[in-house]
Amino acid sequence: MPAADQPQAPPERRPYIRDTEENRREALIEAMQDLVAEGGPQAATVRAIAARAGVTPGLIRHYFGSKDELVRASYTALMDGMTDHGAAALAQAGEDPAERLAVFVASSLRPPVLDPRAAGLWAGYLHRVQGDPALLSQHETSYLRYRDRLQDLIEALSRDRTPGQSRREAIACNAVIDGLWLEGSVLGERFAPGELVRIGLRSVGAIIGVDLMQYGTAVPELGPEGKAP
Amino acid sequence: MPAADQPQAPPERRPYIRDTEENRREALIEAMQDLVAEGGPQAATVRAIAARAGVTPGLIRHYFGSKDELVRASYTALMDGMTDHGAAALAQAGEDPAERLAVFVASSLRPPVLDPRAAGLWAGYLHRVQGDPALLSQHETSYLRYRDRLQDLIEALSRDRTPGQSRREAIACNAVIDGLWLEGSVLGERFAPGELVRIGLRSVGAIIGVDLMQYGTAVPELGPEGKAP
DNA sequence: GCGGGAATTATGCAACCGTATAATCCAACT
């Protein structure tokens, strides 16, 4: 073989493309979330993240300082996204307190909140949440915000109750929703499409002593069979 | 400085210690679980696992063939341990169906089942569960076994119900327990010691329409107020 | 038009990962 001396095209430098800071941060966060959701934390390497975001790894350091910082930002984005979605669903609900509660519960038990990707992503971050005080307080804030909203909706039902009761009920309702969300996300195909929403409404209703099933039709696409596209 | 020519003790080989296959497998699995629980999946490297188990990394390959195989065995051990614990608690319960259900529920919501370590461990495996068909079927089996036991306990209450009702109730009760277990494990210090057990009993009772709170004293260490240090 | 400087890319590095393979040890069998 002759020596490696052929013209050998220069390794063609990646084109320089400039973009706004916001776009770059979003792209990196989304890329990281995709990778963690698909292949677990181990798949989210700086090179893979940068490749999916369409940039070179150096930008992670440039915009976030370190990979750990990107992880924190990514977790915050995940939590905010989920709570925001619940609030949005609530915004376009009626006046009836029971109906509002039903809509809120149902929105947490169907896509895009109920999603294998989200569950895997959440689990992928959990150990960091436990170890990092900043992330732990972040989790606590998000959790309490969700639970407090739930408690407000419950208290709006204006039934007679003791002070501690609504707290216990909110904790319990939050737990049912979390549990259904989790198992539904992991074993999604084991449940019929609208089944988890119905079970959630029935259980929450049983815990607080109000019938929420009558609002089952108020939640979209849950008519006779509920086969979403 | 003189040349590096001092007697320089030979790098002292690790003493050869022989042990049974069972002990070695257990030690490796336990070491892996400790590491995943403490520092997430990324902390469980073959070298760290072997070091904690008091052996050299080669033994992992010798006994499990590969690290992935050790992960599978470790996950199986975790799941079996949790379900076994529930069964054990049930074994030393009375005859009253409601009491048996109460004991079963309560045992899942207090240590050692309710444990930050277990939750972190479980989360650390989740993404592998979603990706690995063998682990997914393993998870499904464990989940259904637990849920079916719950359903049996519910049906033993001999109330009148429709066929699908007990399934829905079992799914719902399982979800409450899972949700309480999860949040209690992550935010353990946010809840009073016996609080989660009480909420669990009250919620499960509400869902199936039976009062389980009267058995609150049947579960250990839950007397008048239950304020632990 | 033309420097200055931030944004982006490219390169290099030390550490670590999982695994394959070789070397060593010791108990049990003959």
Add this chain to the structure above:
DNA sequence: AGTTGGATTATACGGTTGCATAATTCCCGC
């Protein structure tokens, strides 16, 4: 007592990781 073979340890290797630094590119105020 000698030998054989599984259990255990040690070493080596290719690949990957996160990060630091150097080299480019091009927008923007002058």
